[in-house]
Amino acid sequence: MPGMKFRQDMPPPGGYGPVEWAQKIPRRGLSGYAIFGVAIGISSTAWILYHFERNYKRRYELDMNDARIALEPLLEAERHRAFLKQLRKNRDEENMLMKDVPGWETGTLYGEPCYHNQAKRFPDVKPEEYFIHSRWADMYDRIWERRKH
Amino acid sequence: MMHLLICILINYLLVMVAMAFFTLLERKVLGYIQIRKGPNKVSLMGLPQPFADVIKLFTKEVSFPSSSNLYPFIFSPMMGLALALLFWSLYPYSSPLFFPMYGALLFLCISSLNVYATLIAGWASNSKYALLGAIRSIAQTISYEVSMALILLSALIILLSFNLILMTSSQWSSISLLLPPLFMIWFITTLAETNRTPFDLSEGESELVSGFNVEFSAGSFALIFMAEYTNILTMSLFTSVFFFGMIPLGIFTDIPLVLKTMFFAFLFIWVRGTLPRMRYDKLMNLAWKSFLPLSLSMMILSTSLIIII
Numbered sequence: 001m002p003g004m005k006f007r008q009d010m011p012p013p014g015g016y017g018p019v020e021w022a023q024k025i026p027r028r029g030l031s032g033y034a035i036f037g038v039a040i041g042i043s044s045t046a047w048i049l050y051h052f053e054r055n056y057k058r059r060y061e062l063d064m065n066d067a068r069i070a071l072e073p074l075l076e077a078e079r080h081r082a083f084l085k086q087l088r089k090n091r092d093e094e095n096m097l098m099k100d101v102p103g104w105e106t107g108t109l110y111g112e113p114c115y116h117n118q119a120k121r122f123p124d125v126k127p128e129e130y131f132i133h134s135r136w137a138d139m140y141d142r143i144w145e146r147r148k149h
Numbered sequence: 150m151m152h153l154l155i156c157i158l159i160n161y162l163l164v165m166v167a168m169a170f171f172t173l174l175e176r177k178v179l180g181y182i183q184i185r186k187g188p189n190k191v192s193l194m195g196l197p198q199p200f201a202d203v204i205k206l207f208t209k210e211v212s213f214p215s216s217s218n219l220y221p222f223i224f225s226p227m228m229g230l231a232l233a234l235l236f237w238s239l240y241p242y243s244s245p246l247f248f249p250m251y252g253a254l255l256f257l258c259i260s261s262l263n264v265y266a267t268l269i270a271g272w273a274s275n276s277k278y279a280l281l282g283a284i285r286s287i288a289q290t291i292s293y294e295v296s297m298a299l300i301l302l303s304a305l306i307i308l309l310s311f312n313l314i315l316m317t318s319s320q321w322s323s324i325s326l327l328l329p330p331l332f333m334i335w336f337i338t339t340l341a342e343t344n345r346t347p348f349d350l351s352e353g354e355s356e357l358v359s360g361f362n363v364e365f366s367a368g369s370f371a372l373i374f375m376a377e378y379t380n381i382l383t384m385s386l387f388t389s390v391f392f393f394g395m396i397p398l399g400i401f402t403d404i405p406l407v408l409k410t411m412f413f414a415f416l417f418i419w420v421r422g423t424l425p426r427m428r429y430d431k432l433m434n435l436a437w438k439s440f441l442p443l444s445l446s447m448m449i450l451s452t453s454l455i456i457i458i
Contacts (some may be wrong), residue, residue, distance in 0.1 A: 003435035050307070051458045053321050057309070078389055 086130065087122070093133040155239060164237045168378045169199035175378075175418045182422035184296060194452040209367035214274060217364060221273035226365065226372035229266030233379035235259050241317040241390060243402040252307055252313035256387060257298055260342065261273050264290050266376065267351070267361055274364035282360030285429065286344055286351030291435040293341040300335045303328070303451040304391050313390055318393030331447050332392045334440055336416075339384040341436070343377070346421035350429050385413030 030038070049131040091106055098104040107115050117123045131139040165355050173188065173196070180187030189195040236259055239252045248253060264287055271283020291425075308316055325332040342346040352360030362373050375383060389409035398405070 043327055043329060047324055047454065047458060050322040050327060054309070054458070057319075 090130075090133060097133075152358050153246065160237055160240065161234050163289065164234060164379060164382070165375070168375060168382060169203065171378055171382060171414060172200050172202070172374075174415070175421070178415070178418045179422050182419075188336065203371060206371035207368050209369045211369065214276070216273065216275040218273040221269045221426045222364075223369065225266050225269035225273060226369040226376070228269065229263070229376035230372045230379070232259055232263050232266060233376040233383065236379075236383040236387075240386065241313040241406070243318065243372050243400075245314050248312070248314055251311045253301065253311045253391075256313075257301065260297070263380070264294075270365070270373065271361035273362075276364050277363050278358050278363050282351050282363070286361055287348060289341060289348060289432060289436075291348055292433060293338050293440070296334070296436060296444045297338045297342060297439040299441070299448055300331060300338060301391065303444070303448040305332060305336075306448070306451050306455055308391070308394075316390055317395060318402065321396055323392060323394040328447060328451060330443070331451070334443055334447075335392060336388065336413075337435075339388060340417070341418060341432070342419075343380045343384055345417055347383065347425060347427050348423040348432055350432060373385065382410065382414055386410045388413050397428055 017027060094106050098106065103110075105111065115122055115125070127143045128139065131142060134142070138147070150190070176198070177187035179193075187195070188198045191198045191201050213222060236256065239249060239255060241252075245455055267286050267290070271279045271286070305311065307324055308320060308329060310316060340346070344351045352362070356358055364369060386406075389406060389412075393407050393409050395402070
């Protein structure tokens with residue numbers, strides 16, 4: 001076509017803009033600062049509640065400790081009583097077992113005391129000896145404290 | 150005595166059943182994540198699938214590689230499963246059979262013993278793939294165990310007790326709310342401890358065929374598999390015990406614990422369906438350069454907070 005001037009195809013003045021290669025994702029939810037804020041808020045609340053919980057637990061422990069101290073003499077006495085009861089049972093059982101043996105004295109082996117030491121006290125014997133007249137199953141129940149005397 | 154034994158046996162049996170259905174759950178969930186149906190052919194909706202698998206695996210012929218060290222080869226899968234089940238004697242019921250005072254310490258002991266099953270299995274197979282897989286798996290487990298112990302220590306500083314039963318019955322504030330970052334690194338560490346998916350370098354199929362258990366087949370493979378899934382359930386249980394305290398609810402105390410455990414077990418599957426495998430050096434860097442300093446600083450933080458509050 002006449003009258004049409006030749007025009008070189010050129011980039012726009014100032015050059016092309018940067019290529020948009022990044023994916024455009026709309027921003028959703030809270031911002032990073034907000035998330036941090038919420039997390040810190042929740043955990044500070046939790047720490048405050050934890051403070052009360054720990055105080056409660058300390059008071060509870062104190063109470064339990066006092067109760068244990070108060071009960072200790074009673075438990076000790078009960079333990080001694082059970083121990084003596086078992087000794088009495090052993091004595092009675094031995095009396096009954098050995099009644100036909102002439103000259104047998106209970107608690108001794110032909111006159112030699114085997115349940116008293118030099119100080120005339122009962123020494124710590126093996127559990128097998130202490131529960132000598134029980135069935136073995138009962139003995140192990142007692143040794144492992146699965147059953148009280 | 151018999152009473153105790155029977156109760157423990159019932160406990161173990163129920164754990165095994167839970168583990169069996171957990172494998173089915175995993176296959177189903179992975180199926181739905183990948184937009185396909187999971188196993189649905191065996192009988193009613195594919196529900197007895199795990200039992201079919203077990204029967205198949207245990208009736209197969211057991212083969213032993215001629216170069217393997219026979220006794221350790223037989224022994225190691227059994228040891229793995231025994232250790233995995235041993236965790237469950239610590240299960241904190243609301244009406245427990247016995248009261249382990251130092252349950253948390255026993256948990257740490259057993260979880261560090263767990264490495265030996267893998268070690269023996271990999272070494273006894275006398276195969277280079279198995280050995281390499283075992284070495285990878287052991288290096289990973291031991292590295293993450295360091296940070297696991299430290300995380301647990303800072304949790305225990307806050308919990309003020311080693312007793313798991315006390316933790317579940319009288320712990321009202323949960324560590325996941327007190328120190329959220331601690332819980333996050335704990336969960337990632339448990340993923341690495343159980344050699345689960347983003348960190349399952351021990352069975353890199355592309356390089357190592359199947360990792361430390363290549364040479365195992367039939368019954369012994371089934372035992373290794375069962376140990377692995379029991380460990381996953383165990384880890385989810387201890388996550389919910391240590392990090393999610395709960396309010397005692399009378400006879401319903403046990404139910405929230407079970408629900409939380411199920412949620413974390415599901416999370417394990419979800420992670421497997423979502424994340425790709427990590428590179429090995431990145432895994433090690435994560436353990437030694439991020440988690441170790443982070444868990445140490447969390448320990449300092451929790452100790453100082455305990456002193457302040």
